[in-house]
Amino acid sequence: MELNRKQIVVAITGASGSIYGVRLIKSLMTLPVKVYLVVSPSGRQVMMHETGYAEGPLDPFLREKGAIFHESAMIDELSPDDFSAPIASGSFQHDGMVVAPCSMNTLAAIANGITDNGIHRAADVCLKERRPLILLPRETPLSLIHLKNMVRAAEAGAVIMPPSPGFYHRPQTIDDLVDTVVARILDHLGLAHDLSPRWGG
Numbered sequence: 551m552e553l554n555r556k557q558i559v560v561a562i563t564g565a566s567g568s569i570y571g572v573r574l575i576k577s578l579m580t581l582p583v584k585v586y587l588v589v590s591p592s593g594r595q596v597m598m599h600e601t602g603y604a605e606g607p608l609d610p611f612l613r614e615k616g617a618i619f620h621e622s623a624m625i626d627e628l629s630p631d632d633f634s635a636p637i638a639s640g641s642f643q644h645d646g647m648v649v650a651p652c653s654m655n656t657l658a659a660i661a662n663g664i665t666d667n668g669i670h671r672a673a674d675v676c677l678k679e680r681r682p683l684i685l686l687p688r689e690t691p692l693s694l695i696h697l698k699n700m701v702r703a704a705e706a707g708a709v710i711m712p713p714s715p716g717f718y719h720r721p722q723t724i725d726d727l728v729d730t731v732v733a734r735i736l737d738h739l740g741l742a743h744d745l746s747p748r749w750g751g
């Protein structure tokens with residue numbers, strides 16, 4: 551484990567709400583953090599629909615979107631097909647994994663121990679190694695299968711964090727809304743931020 555720089559795994563899968571993943575990475579890049587980023591093929595497709603992203607590595611896209619990089623922040627973008635990536639092994643230590651957004655497909659794989667891509671495998675490793683795993687499942691309404699998969703994942707140690715923003719600080723923009731969710735993710739990863747006002751703060 552690196553001494554001063556936290557290492558966080560971020561996966562973006564094919565549920566609506568890729569803005570949560572993008573905003574999370576932008577926030578992480580302002581800190582001395584190394585992000586191991588994996589985007590599923592469907593995640594990439596949805597991101598193209600929902601943001602200005604158009605193929606290729608995400609680093610230039612994030613910079614285009616105004617990301618400010620801390621001097622020791624970096625992104626290592628990995629292929630979801632790469633089972634030899636560090637994050638696929640329990641011996642590689644990191645500080646937690648976030649799946650934002652998490653499709654029902656990826657949720658089902660994680661909840662049932664099916665590891666047919668690098669995202670599922672990295673999440674499976676988090677559960678077996680008892681490392682933080684935060685899932686932002688997005689679908690509505692939820693079937694009983696979706697609900698049961700969330701329970702299974704939670705029982706195995708995942709934090710289920712549906713991306714449902716709070717409104718009590720009167721958000722004015724979409725970014726304000728998204729930040730209320732990203733702030734909770736950073737709280738769970740133990741990373742300092744001032745993204746969103748705190749109740750009673």
Ligand SMILES: Cc1cc2nc3c(=O)[nH]c(=O)nc-3n(C[C@H](O)[C@H](O)[C@H](O)COP(=O)(O)O)c2cc1C
Nearest residue numbers: 563564565566590592593596653654655656688689
């Ligand atoms: C525009 C678009 C929006 C989608 N939104 C969702 C969604 O909100 N939740 C979900 O579970 N799947 C959604 N899907 C379907 C998933 O992308 C699909 O189930 C895919 O197999 C997920 O693969 P992945 O888990 O490897 O990313 C959406 C697909 C498209 C094209």
